[in-house]
Amino acid sequence: MRYISTRGGIAPIRFKDAVMMGLADDGGLLLPESIPTFSDTDLESWRGLSYSQLAFEIISRYVDDIPAADLRRLIDRSYATFSHPEVTPVVRQDGVHILELFHGATLAFKDVALQFLGNLFEYILAERNERLTIVAATSGDTGSAAIHGVRGKQGISIFVMHPEGKTSPVQAMQMTTVLDENVHNIAIEGTFDDCQGIVKALMNDLPFKQRHRLGAVNSINWARVLAQVVYYVYAWLKVAGPAQKVLFSVPTGNFGDIFAGYVAWQMGLPVQQLLLATNENNILTRFINKGDYSIGQVVQTVSPSMDIQVASNFERYLYYLFNGDTVRVGAVFEQLKKEGRIHFADDELARVRRDFCSASVNRVQTLATIGNFYKETGYLLDPHTAVGVKAARDLAAGSTPVVCLATAHPAKFGEAVQEATGQAVPLPPVIQRLSGLPTRCALLPADQQQVRAFIEQRMA
């Protein structure tokens, strides 16, 4: 399997090189040259598999430069860290199936991909006798999942900047209580955008980037998408009969998670449609429902991990929408840069609406959904999951099974859940254990020179 760029500017590369490249060198995103498929018979033969066994069946179709036994070991090790024996169990509540993706180290779905990516990095770096320095900005979920994905790993150092005092207390503790020598937390006196700006400045400083072998862990890495394909298939096997179509409702920010569902569908999974659920940051909903892809201001919501206007993984979908026309992909992103919007042809929009339906769910609706769902079922939804559940309530019809992706544990966003239900959220043991633990975190001003000096000093 070879990997190409959505912008068509790189020679095809193999899986391990794609993992290490992250963003394609021509500024595009990496994709497999073709999507491998499976048949209904394959699917039926997978019904009894464990999560790890299924993950191997799917992932191995995209990887031909890691020996099978090694790949199995990497996958097994990644999912052994989950607290639930099924890794991503499906529970049925009030007519919908909830796919619980929050049983990993930091209680959000990002653990599914970042545990695997951390192990992959370590394996590839050891083989090549190389080092990697990850520099990341986070509003909470990505940073904590990345830290737990690479803590204690050989050959990797990680620097994570978060805006001081602006993550939830649980998110901050999940990051700063990690004392492994290769983990460096930096609280920045500023906003998330300041943190992101510093990361960009460091990445654009090529001598600095090369000296420290800087790498990124955001959801543009193909291995993250690939790991997420697995749970769509896993959920389907739990809820559907042979060849039965399913609708997946996916609370969406960067389009990474829902794009993994699109890949699962292209591989052969019987999918009715993908429901793209957004909060008030609804550029993707406006696009699907009105054909209007124009960037607005980021609004703060009760589902902060979806507070995004430019969804980086959307480019991967556009590559397929434009039938692999890499020149057109490059051109529309030029248009977006110049005009702040992309124009689509009517036949393209018709195809988008076959693939996706969409709804935007506001704060009041989100909190009401959490409150009502709790009253009716006793089950607590986190605010991100509630956005997907509400959208499914509004748009799903008929007898098609509906699977709502539960992207975070309710305790991770306990304040909003408490506001909605009037009750404190019981803390799971992995969070209880954190309080009172020693922490380590540097506090720096929003100044790239000072962050650069800090990294130089720690890496010396």
Ligand SMILES: *Cc1c(COP(=O)(O)O)cnc(C)c1O
């Ligand atoms: C990151 C995140 C999302 C959004 O996922 P994307 O892949 O960016 O669309 C949704 N919910 C939670 C809890 C998240 O952490």
